[in-house]
Amino acid sequence: MRNNHIDIITLGCSKNLVDSETLMKQLEANGYTCSHDSDDPEGDIVVINTCGFIQDAKEESINTILSFAQEKDEGRIKSLYVMGCLSQRYVQELEEEIPQVDRFYGKFDYMKLLEDLGKAPVPSCIGYRHLTTPSHYAYIKISEGCDRRCAYCAIPLITGRHVSRPKDEILHEVRNLVAEGVKEFQIIAQELTYYGVDIDGKRHIADLISDMADIEGVEWIRLHYGYPSQFPYELLDVIREKSNVCKYIDIALQHISDNMLKRMHRHVSKEDTYELIRRIRREVPGIHLRTTLMVGFPGETDDDFRELIEFVKWARFERMGAFAYSEEDGTYSGENYDDDVPEDVKSARLDKLMAVQQRISAEIEAEKIGTTMKVIIDRKEGDYYIGRTEFCSPEVDPEVLVPVSCGILGIGSFYDVTITGAEEFDLYGEVR
Incomplete structure (x- = not known):
């Protein structure tokens, strides 16, 4: 457990992600280090940004809170805070059922966490975020x-x-x-x-x-x-x-x-x-x-x-x-x-x-086979660079797999890629 290290867990949609990124920027400006969606949270403070849209999302949020409540009970974290849609709607019930949470915030008042930590918003960081997405x-x-x-x-x-x-x-x-x-x-x-x-x-x-x-x-x-x-x-x-x-x-x-x-x-x-x-x-x-x-x-x-x-x-x-x-x-x-x-x-x-x-x-x-498309490269995985065309939003749409044998490609760079193969939800291509 690291002092002044805060783990931020974001559940739900990309709109929640923007809120988490905004909060992270302010926390870091106040001297904290932050990790986002870490597989092995290691800070002494955890903040969970919840979703409350449908039943499955609510259950995921509650189960995540309960998991970290147990971590607090067992002394592996010092403080636990919850923000977002679920706590916006069900704050009274959550406060009664999960007392291990130090404080619940709603969808719009989460910056009060800074005050509760003895800090204040840094004016020069207003309008800025700590991006958790790839930098491009x-x-x-x-x-x-x-x-x-x-x-x-x-x-x-x-x-x-x-x-x-x-x-x-x-x-x-x-x-x-x-x-x-x-x-x-x-x-x-x-x-x-x-x-x-x-x-x-x-x-x-x-x-x-x-x-x-x-x-x-x-x-x-x-x-x-x-x-x-x-x-x-x-x-x-x-x-x-x-x-x-x-x-x-x-x-x-x-x-x-x-x-x-x-x-x-x-x-x-x-x-x-x-x-x-x-x-x-x-x-x-x-x-x-x-x-x-x-x-x-x-x-x-x-x-x-x-x-x-x-x-x-x-x-x-x-x-x-x-x-x-x-x-x-x-x-x-x-x-x-x-x-x-x-x-x-x-x-x-x-x-x-x-x-x-x-x-x-x-x-x-399959109709795209043989065409050449502009592709942005998101990451490298194994024997492939993984990219997207303009028709593909991150995380929800098909990706383009380009073999590393095509040469060294820059993450976040654009390339003209000729499509050589297609599956139901992914394309294969080579840099022209």
């Missing part, structure tokens, strides 16, 4: 919260209403990161296409991304977590016209049948969704779409599910994830619908949906 890419969080009230989602209950960061603040952060060597930016928010509405009633995501793309040194910008209702189509002009804005967007669609969309409170119709996909593909040729779909929502019939399967076959999403519905405390569906789709039916539907997507993904990736 970073996540940029452009807003907090969500004004959507989807029937199944607990996020608005945790994070509150949508609040956009000031554009100048975001662009300043991007410039600082470019100066530190970052080339690729993953733009994240609970609902990025809503950016700016809380400021003046207008959507400003296109303006923001356009201005970001004009910053010298920004090589790639990739967009995550859009929403299909009232989609700002001017954003497509930016994606098409700015060469450093990746032809990639992540829009969680959840379902396609009007029955499900209405019950989910998605404020979009089946035909709206089909037209959205048509228009995106028409206005940005070659774009790769990522989406997330849900099966087993209360009231989902066999016909609803068949519509979803046919939609996936039609849309041919380049990237797709799916999950089975789980009832969440305080949500509209949790309080007003019976969770009436049996677990075995949910599981079977999920398996069938992903099997369809697996075939589509394999076909799409």
Whole structure:
């Protein structure tokens, strides 16, 4: 156990990761050394940044807290702090059930940890982060919260209403990161296409991304977590016209049948969704779409599910994830619908949906054989360098494997790679 060494454990999404990185910068400015997600935590202080989105995430967070509570009981750590979404929502219950935790913080007050440690924020570090990602890419969080009230989602209950960061603040952060060597930016928010509405009633995501793309040194910008209702189509002009804005967007669609969309409170119709996909593909040729779909929502019939399967076959999403519905405390569906789709039916539907997507993904990736693509190298593993194209977000999308026999490649550098082989979720290539 090392004094003045703090282990930060981050659970959940990349938005949580940004919070952890912000806290780490301040802790280090106050004289601490920090490790992130270490396989063998060795500090005398542990901070756990929790997720509270769905049941599995909540269980992982609770189990992690309990594990470190035992470490504290056995004298292997001195102090244990918890922050993030789970403690934002369930602080009273957690305080009663896990007294070994020195203090719980929510989603927005975690900087109070500095005060509890006898420290204070360092003004010169405000707006800076300790990056835990490879040094060539970073996540940029452009807003907090969500004004959507989807029937199944607990996020608005945790994070509150949508609040956009000031554009100048975001662009300043991007410039600082470019100066530190970052080339690729993953733009994240609970609902990025809503950016700016809380400021003046207008959507400003296109303006923001356009201005970001004009910053010298920004090589790639990739967009995550859009929403299909009232989609700002001017954003497509930016994606098409700015060469450093990746032809990639992540829009969680959840379902396609009007029955499900209405019950989910998605404020979009089946035909709206089909037209959205048509228009995106028409206005940005070659774009790769990522989406997330849900099966087993209360009231989902066999016909609803068949519509979803046919939609996936039609849309041919380049990237797709799916999950089975789980009832969440305080949500509209949790309080007003019976969770009436049996677990075995949910599981079977999920398996069938992903099997369809697996075939589509394999076909799409195979079509890239023989093409030459711009690839950024993330790391070296064994006999391969591992990289990504503009169509691949870190950790969730396919990677490009380049044999080390091609020569010495620089981590964080771009290369033209000719694709020589493809699997369902990965590509193989050689530097041209």
